[in-house]
Amino acid sequence: MKLFLVIILTLSSNLIYAQNSAKPKETLPVRGFCIAAPNHDDFNDFLKFVVKDLAVNNVNTLILRIDFNYEYESYPNLRSRNPITKDQAKKLVKKAKKHHIRIIPQINLLGHQSWETSLGKLLTEYPEFDETPNVKIPSSYSWPNADGLYCKSYCPGHPDVHKVVFALVDEIMDVFEADAFHAGMDEVFFIGHKDCPRCRNKDRSVLFADEVTLIRNHLAEENRELWIWGDRLIDGKTTGLGEWEASMNDTHRAIDMIPKDVVICDWHYQRAEPTAVYFAMKGFRVVSCPWNTPKVAERQYDLLISLRENSSPQLSDKFIGMVQTIWFNPKQIIEQSKNNIEGTGEEYREINTYRALYRKINGQ
Ligand SMILES: [Zn+2]
Numbered sequence: 001m002k003l004f005l006v007i008i009l010t011l012s013s014n015l016i017y018a019q020n021s022a023k024p025k026e027t028l029p030v031r032g033f034c035i036a037a038p039n040h041d042d043f044n045d046f047l048k049f050v051v052k053d054l055a056v057n058n059v060n061t062l063i064l065r066i067d068f069n070y071e072y073e074s075y076p077n078l079r080s081r082n083p084i085t086k087d088q089a090k091k092l093v094k095k096a097k098k099h100h101i102r103i104i105p106q107i108n109l110l111g112h113q114s115w116e117t118s119l120g121k122l123l124t125e126y127p128e129f130d131e132t133p134n135v136k137i138p139s140s141y142s143w144p145n146a147d148g149l150y151c152k153s154y155c156p157g158h159p160d161v162h163k164v165v166f167a168l169v170d171e172i173m174d175v176f177e178a179d180a181f182h183a184g185m186d187e188v189f190f191i192g193h194k195d196c197p198r199c200r201n202k203d204r205s206v207l208f209a210d211e212v213t214l215i216r217n218h219l220a221e222e223n224r225e226l227w228i229w230g231d232r233l234i235d236g237k238t239t240g241l242g243e244w245e246a247s248m249n250d251t252h253r254a255i256d257m258i259p260k261d262v263v264i265c266d267w268h269y270q271r272a273e274p275t276a277v278y279f280a281m282k283g284f285r286v287v288s289c290p291w292n293t294p295k296v297a298e299r300q301y302d303l304l305i306s307l308r309e310n311s312s313p314q315l316s317d318k319f320i321g322m323v324q325t326i327w328f329n330p331k332q333i334i335e336q337s338k339n340n341i342e343g344t345g346e347e348y349r350e351i352n353t354y355r356a357l358y359r360k361i362n363g364q
Pocket of ligand 1: 155156157158192193196197198200
């Protein structure tokens with residue numbers, strides 16, 4: 001009997017090993033799509049897009065960038081104009097469940113608190129949270145500029161900031177019945193600024209890592225996981241990746257200071273940079289994220305599949321998938337999808353990339 005059990009166990013463990021060591025395309029765990037949430041008036045079109053396009057293309061993960069575009073009850077003063085309602089959110093939850101799509105809500109934390117000439121809701125309502133109160137939002141924006149202003153950041157050391165932002169996080173996670181939250185945290189240029197009495201002279205990698213860890217720990221209390229963009233964790237100088245898709249402001253050492261269960265969204269839009277390996281070998285699960293160049297998306301996909309097929313089971317399991325990112329107004333791709341068009345103009349680059357990636361994912 002014991003021998004029989006040993007044989008069975010050996011056979012089944014070999015079978016499990018065989019299944020784990022081969023990673024056929026059908027098993028790509030994350031087949032993602034990242035887009036700004038629609039406003040209230042465009043919601044029905046968005047819902048149709050989710051069902052008739054994303055679900056049909058086997059998208060199973062929807063990173064929905066909500067920010068202040070929701071009818072928050074915890075802080076109604078932080079609602080943007082024409083936000084989606086709780087009722088609309090619940091309709092999306094129902095459709096997503098039916099089509100096996102996991103919704104991951106996003107609110108930009110730390111950075112991206114302004115955009116060009118407009119200040120975001122958080123710092124408009126709570127100017128005391130501003131990391132750089134002396135940097136004024138210009139009437140006409142250009143980059144580069146004397147202030148080094150790309151986007152404003154909140155000060156992670158302000159004693160009241162997390163009470164506010166965590167209330168929004170909790171509310172949005174509850175309404176979307178989500179088990180993962182995306183905190184953004186990309187392109188944080190203002191951190192440890194000389195204007196901030198709390199942060200100046202502090203190690204920027206520690207500041208960044210402490211904020212990631214704080215958010216991660218808050219989510220973990222409810223068994224929720226944290227996803228972030230990966231750029232601040234890559235050394236922009238050594239890699240030659242520069243200050244946008246990597247860090248030139250000394251935050252990259254944070255990669256060795258944050259919990260390993262944070263999921264990294266590794267975005268690169270010009271080339272299929274092999275940085276997913278870096279994150280995976282540090283112990284993180286990683287998704288590769290293209291934007292608007294079909295060839296780059298296809299190469300990222302091929303690279304990811306190659307890494308899954310050629311790595312040890314432990315490492316292979318870290319390369320969990322692909323997320324197509326959409327950064328233009330969501331109305332554009334929804335219209336293009338509705339009319340079933342791909343084109344050659346600049347405005348078609350996002351949908352063309354999405355189509356190219358999902359043809360690969362779906363083996364077409
Ligand atoms: Zn500060």
